[in-house]
Amino acid sequence: MPGPPVTHGDVCTVEGVMPAARVHELQRLLPQMTRGEGVLETSFEDFRRVAGAVPSRPRTDRDPLHRKAYLLRTLRRVGRGGGNGRT
Secondary structure (H helix, E strand, O other), X not given: OEOOOEEEOOEEXXXXXXXXXXXXXXXXXXXXXXXXXXXXXXXXXXXOOOOOOOOOOOOOOOOOOOHHHHXXXXXXXXXXXXXXXXX
């Protein structure tokens, strides 16, 4: 929850605690909310166990546990050597 805004001249500061999963969303929205003048500073405060079901999200990187898809994406070719003389 954010605390009350603190103003020093023409600078306004808002401090608060939020889940790490929401930081990226705030980074995306801040320029629009502040007409491009907002600055976001974050730091990790503590670890809290998840209550209820553990959240999940799809991987955004190459997953080496799915070998065929991993190699296709990593090497960007199909088959061995790709017919170009390279191994």
